[in-house]
Amino acid sequence: MINESFIRSMEEIVGKEYVKHSKADMELYSYDASVVPTDMPGVVVFPGTTEEVARVLREAHRAGVPSVSRGFATNLSGGTISHSGVVVALSRLNEILEIHPESRYAVVHTGVTNLELQEAVAPFGMFFAPDPASQKVSTIGGNVGENSGGPRCLKYGVTSNHILGMKMVTADGEIVDVAGPAFDPPGYDLRGLMVGSEGCLGVATEIIVRITPKTESVITMLAIYDEIPHAARSVSEIIRAGIVPLTLEMMDNTIIKAVEMGAPCGYPQDAAAVLIIEVEGMNAGLQEQAEKIEEICMATQCREVRTAKNQAERDLLWKGRRGAFGAICNLSPNYLVNDGCVLRSRLPEALEGVREISEKYGRPVGNVFHAGDGNLHPLLMFDSRHPEELEQAHKAGWGIMEVCAELGGTISGEHGVGHEKQEAMHMIFSGNDLNTQQDVKLALDPDNLLNPGKVIPLPPEGQRRLPPSEPTILRRPGGAAAAGVKEAMGIIKKARSEKKAVRFAGNGTFNGIGNYSETPAQIVDSLQMSEIIEYDNDNQFITAGAGVTLAALQVKLGEKNQWLPIRPSYFTTDSTTGSIVAMAAVGPERVSYGGPRDMLLGLQYIDSTGSMVSAGGKVMKNVAGYDMTRLLNGSLGTLGLITEATWKVATRPETCRMVAAVGSHEKCYAAATKIANSNLLAVSVTMVPEADNWKLVVGFEGLQIVVPSQIKRCAEVMQSIGLAVSGDSEYPLEEGCHTGAFEKIWQSPFVLQADVIIARVLECYLDLERIVRPDQVLLDVACARIHAGFVDLTAEQWKKIDSLVKRCQGHVVVLKASEAFRKSNDVFGSTRPEWKLSHAIKGVLDPDRIFAPGILPGRV
Amino acid sequence: MTVSAYYDDIAKCNKCGFCHVACPIFRTTGHESGVARGRLALLRGIIEKRVEWNEELEDPLFTCLGCGACTTNCFGKIPTTDLVLNARAEYLDKIGKKPAHRLLFEHLLPYPKRLHVAARAVALGKNSGASKVANALGLLRIFGRDLPKAEGMVDKLPMSSFRGTVKPGVYPGTGDKLKIGYFVGCGMDVIQVQAGKATFEVLKTKAKSVTVMDNCCCGLPPYTYGDLGNTKLLARKNLDVFEKLDVDLIVTDCSSCASFLKKYPKIFKDDERDAARANKELPMIKDVVEFLYADEQDGKKSSDEAAGSYHDAHASAPQQLTGTGKGSVIVTYHDPCHAVRGQGIKDESRGILKNLPGVTFKEMAEADWCCGGAGSYALTHYDLSQKVLDRKMKNLKDTDADILVTSCPACMIQLAYGIKRHGMKTKVFHISEMLDYQEQLKARQQ
Known part of the structure; x- marks a missing residue:
C-alpha cells in the first residue's frame, strides 16, 4: 500500500525532489503513447543509480507495492501504465557508460535513447542494428522491454539478437548481472527471456549491446506503385531472388498524404503505395543488386523506381517514414496502431482484411509497415474526445489481430502485448502455453509486483490459473500429432507420476554435455520425431521434428536453394536439429549469421506434466508473450523435451x-x-x-x-x-x-x-x-x-x-x-549470481526435477 | 482567451513523445511535467476537468524555457510555447500575480531610467529595498543567476549604462546609404554595455546615420509571464517611438528583442489599429545578424564586380586574431532560441564568422539547444537552469573554442557564467564585438 510512510521512504532513498505525488504529477504519469484507458499511479520516483532502483524495489517488495518501470513512455500497448502503484521512471539513467569498438560492444543506461546510442557509436564506424522508427525518443530500456524491431530488422534481426547482457534489479531488489559482453554464457538464456518481457520479470538498468561495423555503402530507392498488391508482390520476389535488402518498408496513399501534409519528403501523392528499399554492403556488386531490385520491381508492375542521389535525399525519404505515425495528426488527432505480423506472402490478404475492418467500423486507416517482415502497422484514426470513435477503433484493432492470427501470424510483432492485447493472447496460445508463461513470471516475481496484470491474460474470477483451452484462432501443425510425440508424452507422464528422472537425447553424441548427474535417468530419444512438419520456402521457414538431423534438414532445404546458416562445432553428420536447440550449438559463423537463438521462430515441447507447450510461431517477428523460445534454447533438456522447432532459413550463398x-x-x-x-x-x-x-x-x-x-x-x-x-x-x-x-x-x-x-x-x-x-x-x-x-x-x-x-x-x-x-567439478565453472534465477525457473517449470537433474550450472 | 479555446490544438497531441528528445528541460529533469506532451496533457486535463487550477500547475507552466524546440520536433507543429504562455496568463489571473511581477512589469520596464537606477541600487546593495527589487529583476533573465548576491553583480554591472554614455539621438556614420535606428534592448543597455558600444560602432561604419533610440523594454518579459496587458503597454510605447523616427531600418543586437518586435502584429491581433501600426513597422525590423550578413553579401557582390579587389585587400592585410598557440582562433557559435527558432536565423551567423580572417569556425554539437538562460522563475529554477547549461558547456568544451559567439545578452550572461563555473578559458563575445574588433584592426593598419 502506498501511504505517507512509503512515500517518505522513497524520499529517503532518492531524495525529496525525485519523488512526485501531487495530483497533477499523477495525471502526467497516467498515460503512455498508446490509447488504452489511462490510470493513475500512486507515486512516481526517479532513481539516479542502479543502487537506488534496487532500494526502491526492495522497499516496494517489503511494502507489497506493485511497480511499473518506464523510460520515456512511448509504449504503444499500455505496458507502462500503472494502477495505483509506484512508477519507477528511469529517465535519469541516461548515460552511455562504455564503448568498445574493438570488441564490438557498448554499455549504456536504460534511459539512453536509441538514437543517442547510434550517434555515440557512429564515430567508430559502428551502429546498433535495431532502429525502431521511434528511435529518436524510445530508450534502449524500452527497446529491450519490448524486443523492438525497426526497418533494419529485415537484415539484422530484432533487438534480442543484439543484446549481450544487462544489469538488472529483481523483484525483491537484488542487483544481478545477466550474461555479459561475451557470447552465449552457460545457464538459461535469461537475457533472451528478459528481452521482450515488458518489465514484468525485472528492471534492467544497464544494457550491454552488440554493435556492428557499418557497411561500405548503401543505396536507397523509392519504388512507386499504382496498386498495393503489386508492391506486395515486389517484396516477395525480391526476397525470393536471394537478395537480403536492409529494409523493405511500405507506405500506403493515406500515409503518404499525411506525411506530405506535415513536411514534404518527396513522396508522390497520387501513388497507391511506395516501398522504401535499401541495400547495403560492399561497394562491389551493390549497384548490380540495386539494378536487380529495380528490374524485379518493374516486372511486378511498379510505376517508377527513384534512387536517392545523396545523403540529404536519403535522409528525407527516411524522415517521412520515421515520422509517419506522428504525421497522422495531420488527418486525425489520435490513432490506434496494430502491429500484427503475417507471412510475407499473405500480405495482400492481410491488407484486404484491414481495409474491410476499417470500413466495417467506420474508422479510416493508413498503413505504414515493415513489408519485408510481414509486420503490419495499420493506423486506425479517431478523435479521443469522442468515446464512440475510440470504441470503434478498439473493435477494429481486435478484428485486425484476428486477421493476423487467421493468416498464421501473430498479434504483436514489435510493440508488445501490454494491456492492449492481453486478451488477444488467447487467439494464438493455449491455456497451458499461457499458464507456463505465467509460471515463469512467478518464478522471478513470486509476489506479482513487477508490472502486474499485463501481458498474460488474467484467469477467470476466483481461479488461479487459466483453463486448459486451445488457441481460439491459430492452428499449429505438428504438436502432439507429430510423429513420436504421443509416445514421448506417455513416457514423461509416467516418469512424473513415479517421480523418476528422464534425460533426452538425439543420436547420443552429446550425452556427456553438462554436469555429471548422480541420479539414474531413463533416456528418451527424439529420433522418432523425424518429420519435416511444414516447409514454406516462399516465407523462408521450416518446421522440423527434433529428431531430424541437421544434414537431412540441409538436404531438404537444398532442394529449394535454401539452408539453415549454422555449422555447429563438434557436430557429426547424424547430429539432430533438436540437439542444436537443446545445446544452443553454434559454429564460428555465429558472428555473422547469429546463433539458434536468432534463427528459431518457434518451438514446441513437452513439459514436466507431459503436456504440449508452444512457444513463438512462424513469422519473422513475434513479441507476443515472454520469449519461451529463447528460454528453451540451450536449456539442455532440463525444462522439457523439445519435439519440434521452426527455423528461419536463408537463401544459399552463391x-x-x-x-x-x-x-x-x-x-x-x-x-x-x-x-x-x-x-x-x-x-x-x-x-x-x-x-x-x-x-x-x-x-x-x-x-x-x-x-x-x-x-x-x-x-x-x-x-x-x-x-x-x-x-x-x-x-x-x-x-x-x-x-x-x-x-x-x-x-x-x-x-x-x-x-x-x-x-x-x-x-x-x-x-x-x-x-x-x-x-x-x-x-x-x-x-x-x-x-x-x-x-x-x-x-x-x-x-x-x-x-x-x-x-x-x-x-x-x-x-x-x-x-x-x-x-x-562443475563443468560450467564457478557460480554466477544469475544462476539463482535459472534455478528458480527450473523449480517452477519442473517442480519434481524429473528432467535431467543435476546437469545444470550449479549442479541443479 | 482561456485554455478551452485551444482545445483543438491541444487534442492534436497524440502523445508520440517526440518532443522529449528536443526539450532541454526534460532532458535535465526527466519529468513529464517538463515536456510538451506533459504540459499539453495537463492543459487537456484542465479542459476535461480532471485537473484543477492550483499551485501544482506552477512548475509545469513556468519551467518552460519557451525555446520552441518541441514544436520543431512535433509532427502536428503544435505551438506548445504559445499555448503555455497563454495558460500562464490564465494561471496568473486565477492564482494571482506575485508582487515581484507588478514591480518589474508595471514600474520598471516601461521606464529605462528607473531600470538603470534600480539595477545600480541592487548592484551596490545600498538600498534597503534592494532585495525586493533584486527579486523582481531576477525575473529578467538578462541579469543572470546570482543577482541576489550583490557582490556577484558589482563586477558584472558596468558603472554606466550604454545610454548613459551614448545618449539617445542621431549620430553620423561613415556609410553612404542607410539611415539606421538602433533599438537598445534592456540587456544591452544595462549589462552588455561593451557589446552595445560595438554594435553602435559597427553600425556607424555601415550607415549614413545611426539613431540611438529612446525605446523601452520590448515587452518580452511580461509576455513570457502571460501578462498581455503590460506587454501591450510596452509595445505601444515603442510603436510611438518608431513612428517618430526618420530611418530606413530598425536594427537591434538582441535576438530576443528582434524576434519579439517582429511579433508585435500578433500581439495586437484583437486590436486592428495597433496591429496596422505594427505591420507597417514590421519590414524595418532587423536582427543585427541579419543586417550584417546582408550587408556583407552586398559588399561581396560589389567588390566582385570591382575585379576581386576584396580578396586582394584581405591577402595583403594579415589581420590575425591569435588563439591559444594554434595560429588562428577557434570560434564557435551558440544559436539563441529567439534567433534560430524565433526568426529562422542560422546560416547568417556562420556566414559572418567564417568570413573573418584568422578565424577557424568550428560548429558546436547541439548549437541550437537552449542554454537555460531563459528560465522563468530565475531564482527558484536556478538548479534546473544550471543543469541545462552543463550540457551546453560539455558541448562547448568538445569544440576547444577560444571564443564563443552569440547574439543575445541573456545567453551571453548565462554562457559566461557557465564557463566560469566550469573553469574554462573560452571568451564570450557578441557577434558585433567580433566585427568591431576587425574594424579596429583595419583602422589601425591604415
Missing part, C-alpha cells in the same frame, strides 16, 4: 570462399581483429597453430559479384600486417572452412570452450597456455571464443582457467572430460 595466411600469433591476431571489426563482412575469422606458426582463416559467403572483392581486400589486410597469404579457395557450403579442425579437438580427452571479448582473446589464450598447455586449439577471433583440447586437466588448473576467463570478462565451459573430473 559462393563460399576462404582466404588463409600464415605468420606469428601476434600478427595473425592483429589481422584477425582488424578484419573482424572492419566492414569486410567476413562470415568467420579463426586462427589455428600450424607448425611453428599460426594460420589465419577467413571465410566469405555470398554473391559471386561480391565475394572476390572481399577476398582481395582481406588478403591486402593480411599482407599489410606482414602475413604470408597462402591462397584462397572455395569450400563446400555444408562443411564450412574448418573441416577437421573441430574433430581434431574433440579427440582430446578434455575439451573446453571459453568465451571472452575480441580484444582479449589472444591475451586470454596465452595466459591459459601458462596454466596448462592445450594439445589442440582453435581461436575463433570474431566470436571471441577459444576452443581447446587437453590430454589432462586437474581441478586446480580448471579453477585457475575459470578465474582467468572471468578476468577477461568471459565464461568457460568444459564440454568433454573424464568421468572422475566431471564427478568432482
Whole structure:
C-alpha cells in the first residue's frame, strides 16, 4: 500500500525532489503513447543509480507495492501504465557508460535513447542494428522491454539478437548481472527471456549491446506503385531472388498524404503505395543488386523506381517514414496502431482484411509497415474526445489481430502485448502455453509486483490459473500429432507420476554435455520425431521434428536453394536439429549469421506434466508473450523435451570462399581483429597453430559479384600486417572452412570452450597456455571464443582457467572430460549470481526435477 | 482567451513523445511535467476537468524555457510555447500575480531610467529595498543567476549604462546609404554595455546615420509571464517611438528583442489599429545578424564586380586574431532560441564568422539547444537552469573554442557564467564585438 510512510521512504532513498505525488504529477504519469484507458499511479520516483532502483524495489517488495518501470513512455500497448502503484521512471539513467569498438560492444543506461546510442557509436564506424522508427525518443530500456524491431530488422534481426547482457534489479531488489559482453554464457538464456518481457520479470538498468561495423555503402530507392498488391508482390520476389535488402518498408496513399501534409519528403501523392528499399554492403556488386531490385520491381508492375542521389535525399525519404505515425495528426488527432505480423506472402490478404475492418467500423486507416517482415502497422484514426470513435477503433484493432492470427501470424510483432492485447493472447496460445508463461513470471516475481496484470491474460474470477483451452484462432501443425510425440508424452507422464528422472537425447553424441548427474535417468530419444512438419520456402521457414538431423534438414532445404546458416562445432553428420536447440550449438559463423537463438521462430515441447507447450510461431517477428523460445534454447533438456522447432532459413550463398595466411600469433591476431571489426563482412575469422606458426582463416559467403572483392581486400589486410597469404579457395557450403579442425579437438580427452571479448582473446589464450598447455586449439577471433583440447586437466588448473576467463570478462565451459573430473567439478565453472534465477525457473517449470537433474550450472 | 479555446490544438497531441528528445528541460529533469506532451496533457486535463487550477500547475507552466524546440520536433507543429504562455496568463489571473511581477512589469520596464537606477541600487546593495527589487529583476533573465548576491553583480554591472554614455539621438556614420535606428534592448543597455558600444560602432561604419533610440523594454518579459496587458503597454510605447523616427531600418543586437518586435502584429491581433501600426513597422525590423550578413553579401557582390579587389585587400592585410598557440582562433557559435527558432536565423551567423580572417569556425554539437538562460522563475529554477547549461558547456568544451559567439545578452550572461563555473578559458563575445574588433584592426593598419 502506498501511504505517507512509503512515500517518505522513497524520499529517503532518492531524495525529496525525485519523488512526485501531487495530483497533477499523477495525471502526467497516467498515460503512455498508446490509447488504452489511462490510470493513475500512486507515486512516481526517479532513481539516479542502479543502487537506488534496487532500494526502491526492495522497499516496494517489503511494502507489497506493485511497480511499473518506464523510460520515456512511448509504449504503444499500455505496458507502462500503472494502477495505483509506484512508477519507477528511469529517465535519469541516461548515460552511455562504455564503448568498445574493438570488441564490438557498448554499455549504456536504460534511459539512453536509441538514437543517442547510434550517434555515440557512429564515430567508430559502428551502429546498433535495431532502429525502431521511434528511435529518436524510445530508450534502449524500452527497446529491450519490448524486443523492438525497426526497418533494419529485415537484415539484422530484432533487438534480442543484439543484446549481450544487462544489469538488472529483481523483484525483491537484488542487483544481478545477466550474461555479459561475451557470447552465449552457460545457464538459461535469461537475457533472451528478459528481452521482450515488458518489465514484468525485472528492471534492467544497464544494457550491454552488440554493435556492428557499418557497411561500405548503401543505396536507397523509392519504388512507386499504382496498386498495393503489386508492391506486395515486389517484396516477395525480391526476397525470393536471394537478395537480403536492409529494409523493405511500405507506405500506403493515406500515409503518404499525411506525411506530405506535415513536411514534404518527396513522396508522390497520387501513388497507391511506395516501398522504401535499401541495400547495403560492399561497394562491389551493390549497384548490380540495386539494378536487380529495380528490374524485379518493374516486372511486378511498379510505376517508377527513384534512387536517392545523396545523403540529404536519403535522409528525407527516411524522415517521412520515421515520422509517419506522428504525421497522422495531420488527418486525425489520435490513432490506434496494430502491429500484427503475417507471412510475407499473405500480405495482400492481410491488407484486404484491414481495409474491410476499417470500413466495417467506420474508422479510416493508413498503413505504414515493415513489408519485408510481414509486420503490419495499420493506423486506425479517431478523435479521443469522442468515446464512440475510440470504441470503434478498439473493435477494429481486435478484428485486425484476428486477421493476423487467421493468416498464421501473430498479434504483436514489435510493440508488445501490454494491456492492449492481453486478451488477444488467447487467439494464438493455449491455456497451458499461457499458464507456463505465467509460471515463469512467478518464478522471478513470486509476489506479482513487477508490472502486474499485463501481458498474460488474467484467469477467470476466483481461479488461479487459466483453463486448459486451445488457441481460439491459430492452428499449429505438428504438436502432439507429430510423429513420436504421443509416445514421448506417455513416457514423461509416467516418469512424473513415479517421480523418476528422464534425460533426452538425439543420436547420443552429446550425452556427456553438462554436469555429471548422480541420479539414474531413463533416456528418451527424439529420433522418432523425424518429420519435416511444414516447409514454406516462399516465407523462408521450416518446421522440423527434433529428431531430424541437421544434414537431412540441409538436404531438404537444398532442394529449394535454401539452408539453415549454422555449422555447429563438434557436430557429426547424424547430429539432430533438436540437439542444436537443446545445446544452443553454434559454429564460428555465429558472428555473422547469429546463433539458434536468432534463427528459431518457434518451438514446441513437452513439459514436466507431459503436456504440449508452444512457444513463438512462424513469422519473422513475434513479441507476443515472454520469449519461451529463447528460454528453451540451450536449456539442455532440463525444462522439457523439445519435439519440434521452426527455423528461419536463408537463401544459399552463391559462393563460399576462404582466404588463409600464415605468420606469428601476434600478427595473425592483429589481422584477425582488424578484419573482424572492419566492414569486410567476413562470415568467420579463426586462427589455428600450424607448425611453428599460426594460420589465419577467413571465410566469405555470398554473391559471386561480391565475394572476390572481399577476398582481395582481406588478403591486402593480411599482407599489410606482414602475413604470408597462402591462397584462397572455395569450400563446400555444408562443411564450412574448418573441416577437421573441430574433430581434431574433440579427440582430446578434455575439451573446453571459453568465451571472452575480441580484444582479449589472444591475451586470454596465452595466459591459459601458462596454466596448462592445450594439445589442440582453435581461436575463433570474431566470436571471441577459444576452443581447446587437453590430454589432462586437474581441478586446480580448471579453477585457475575459470578465474582467468572471468578476468577477461568471459565464461568457460568444459564440454568433454573424464568421468572422475566431471564427478568432482562443475563443468560450467564457478557460480554466477544469475544462476539463482535459472534455478528458480527450473523449480517452477519442473517442480519434481524429473528432467535431467543435476546437469545444470550449479549442479541443479 | 482561456485554455478551452485551444482545445483543438491541444487534442492534436497524440502523445508520440517526440518532443522529449528536443526539450532541454526534460532532458535535465526527466519529468513529464517538463515536456510538451506533459504540459499539453495537463492543459487537456484542465479542459476535461480532471485537473484543477492550483499551485501544482506552477512548475509545469513556468519551467518552460519557451525555446520552441518541441514544436520543431512535433509532427502536428503544435505551438506548445504559445499555448503555455497563454495558460500562464490564465494561471496568473486565477492564482494571482506575485508582487515581484507588478514591480518589474508595471514600474520598471516601461521606464529605462528607473531600470538603470534600480539595477545600480541592487548592484551596490545600498538600498534597503534592494532585495525586493533584486527579486523582481531576477525575473529578467538578462541579469543572470546570482543577482541576489550583490557582490556577484558589482563586477558584472558596468558603472554606466550604454545610454548613459551614448545618449539617445542621431549620430553620423561613415556609410553612404542607410539611415539606421538602433533599438537598445534592456540587456544591452544595462549589462552588455561593451557589446552595445560595438554594435553602435559597427553600425556607424555601415550607415549614413545611426539613431540611438529612446525605446523601452520590448515587452518580452511580461509576455513570457502571460501578462498581455503590460506587454501591450510596452509595445505601444515603442510603436510611438518608431513612428517618430526618420530611418530606413530598425536594427537591434538582441535576438530576443528582434524576434519579439517582429511579433508585435500578433500581439495586437484583437486590436486592428495597433496591429496596422505594427505591420507597417514590421519590414524595418532587423536582427543585427541579419543586417550584417546582408550587408556583407552586398559588399561581396560589389567588390566582385570591382575585379576581386576584396580578396586582394584581405591577402595583403594579415589581420590575425591569435588563439591559444594554434595560429588562428577557434570560434564557435551558440544559436539563441529567439534567433534560430524565433526568426529562422542560422546560416547568417556562420556566414559572418567564417568570413573573418584568422578565424577557424568550428560548429558546436547541439548549437541550437537552449542554454537555460531563459528560465522563468530565475531564482527558484536556478538548479534546473544550471543543469541545462552543463550540457551546453560539455558541448562547448568538445569544440576547444577560444571564443564563443552569440547574439543575445541573456545567453551571453548565462554562457559566461557557465564557463566560469566550469573553469574554462573560452571568451564570450557578441557577434558585433567580433566585427568591431576587425574594424579596429583595419583602422589601425591604415
